[in-house]
Amino acid sequence: MNWLLVIIGAMVGAPLRYLTDRTVQSRHDTVFPWGTFTVNMVGCLILGLITGAVAAGGVSSHVQLLLGPGLCGALTTYSTLSYETLRLAEEGARFFAATNAVGSIVAGLGAAFTGAAFAQAIWA
Numbered sequence: 001m002n003w004l005l006v007i008i009g010a011m012v013g014a015p016l017r018y019l020t021d022r023t024v025q026s027r028h029d030t031v032f033p034w035g036t037f038t039v040n041m042v043g044c045l046i047l048g049l050i051t052g053a054v055a056a057g058g059v060s061s062h063v064q065l066l067l068g069p070g071l072c073g074a075l076t077t078y079s080t081l082s083y084e085t086l087r088l089a090e091e092g093a094r095f096f097a098a099t100n101a102v103g104s105i106v107a108g109l110g111a112a113f114t115g116a117a118f119a120q121a122i123w124a
Contacts (some may be wrong), residue, residue, distance in 0.1 A: 002029045002062075002065050003032060005062055005065040005070060006065055006066070006069050006070040006073070007070070008070060009065070009067055009069070009070015009071035009072075009073070009074065010031045010070050010071070010074035011074075012069040012070075012071055012076075013021070013070065013072065013073065013074030013075035014074040016020040016039075016071075016074075016075055017039045017074060017075045017076070017077065020035065020038060020039050020042070020075075020104065021035030021036055021038070021039055022035060022090060023035070025037075026123075027038070028047075030096075031088060031091070031093050031096055032096050032100065033080075033081075033084040033088075033100060036077060036080050036081055036084055037100065037103070037104060037107075039076060039077065040076045040077065040081060040104055040108055041076055041104075041107055041108060041111050042075065042111075042112035043071075043072040043075040043076030044076070044107075044108040044109070044112045044115070045111040045112070045114065045115045046067060046071065046072050046075075046114065046115065047067075047068055047072045047076075047112060047115075048111060048112035048113060048114060048115025048116040048118075048119070049115035049116070049118060049119045050063065050067050050068050050072075050119070051064075051068070051112075051115075051116050051117060051118075051119070052114075052116030052118065052119030052120045052123075053119040053122075053123055055119075055120065056122075056123035056124050057123065058119065058122065058123030059123075062094050075098045078111060081100070081101075081104055084100060085097050085100045085101045088100060107117075
């Protein structure tokens with residue numbers, strides 16, 4: 001049953017990632033990968049919320065499987081972050097490459113911690 005929850009979450013997360021990435025990126029005329037950055041930050045926030053909610057006893061482990069490794073696992077993408085950072089560096093956009101790498105890690109951790117703190121404030 002657990003694997004089915006992950007699959008269902010991923011069936012929503014993968015197309016949502018693609019559509020969000022394309023929509024966000026089409027609105028920006030820059031080499032910075034705003035689409036990937038956006039889906040990764042949203043995924044970090046959701047995963048933080050879910051983790052905080054589970055830790056506070058407000059959400060079941062089934063919801064965690066559906067939304068954690070399922071939805072967020074398919075929504076976020078470390079491989080694309082790595083590829084786009086490498087591509088930026090190779091094209092000479094080193095500032096954007098460094099900003100993408102460092103900014104994604106710092107903002108992603110911030111989003112996850114914020115989500116967890118928010119969830120624990122609600123369910124504690």
